[in-house]
Amino acid sequence: MMSVVVIYYSGYGHTKRVAETVAEGARADLIAIDSNGDIQESDWQKLNDAKAIIFGAPTYMGSVPWQFKKFADATSKAWFVRSWQDKVFAGFSNSASLNGDKQVSLQYLQTLASQHGGIWVSLGLPPSNTQAATRQDINNLGGSVGLLVQSPSDADAGAIASGDLETAVKFGERVASVAKRFN
Template sequence: MSKVVVVYHSGYGHTKKQAEALAQGAQATLIAIDAEGNISEQEWQLLDEAKAIVFGSPTYMGNVSWQFKKFADATSKIWFTQKWKNKFFGGFTNSATMNGDKHSTLHYFITLAMQHSGIWVGTGLMASNAKSAHRDDVNFVGSFAGAMMQTPSDASSYEVNQGDLKTAELYGQRILECVKG
């Protein structure tokens, strides 16, 4: 059983690429929330057994996708019993614009993790904010709360930014380090 589980929704494949990069860094199991907002009973069991859960969703209209929200609402019985208490949590998101209100999505994840009495893990990555910075640099989007990715609205999932994928991978490594203690 993997110590880290990444549960995410991806509407067009961009966020899936980000989830895969993070999972690679964290040596994590991936759980894709389907187009109807569901996961299987076996996948719920994986989440219960994990030491860390990482949430992922594209940022749509300033927040998580409705599919992710349906998943989050389905965790209410888990919340009531505090079954996920003291797990590590993290989160990541993608939107078409550089800002795109991605922090609203990350704050939603943080709130969800806190309601589950979890421990939030930030990126631990300095932002690439010098004049010499390039778009493909690690953490160019500049988030400390979780991994952010920006993909133009007309780009395919094969055109996601390599620096943003590396950011997700390094964030995954940090989450794994926290789990290992």
């Protein structure tokens, strides 16, 4: 059986909801990075065994938070022995602003995947960019490198736009489909 893992850090619950939604589309296992930037020892084996890894992190102050960076630094053991070479990777980020510099976070995640010798999967969906477009449309934020999500700062994760969540499901499905082709 082909396995996909979504590994994410969530500071306030918004990224967790997105991770769960991406995992639903990909039929993936979830690994949460805790508030200290750590994962369980058994989670490392899940990542090593996975055919595809989807990174998820909020964008704080123009990049991923330190907890995700601590996890990324810990992946150097996998990097050293090339255990993630040729895995399929993808990523997503959310922030309170429509733009919120999420593209910088996606570039960070893509670079991390590339350092591991991974194969990056883009969002693969055209933007919803017509005058009639709304937040309920697929890819209404116009992402391409990965999934972009906007989470209002004054609301809980239940306020994430339905278009962003539908895009998250489609993104998960795409990553799983691409991974299946490579395996």
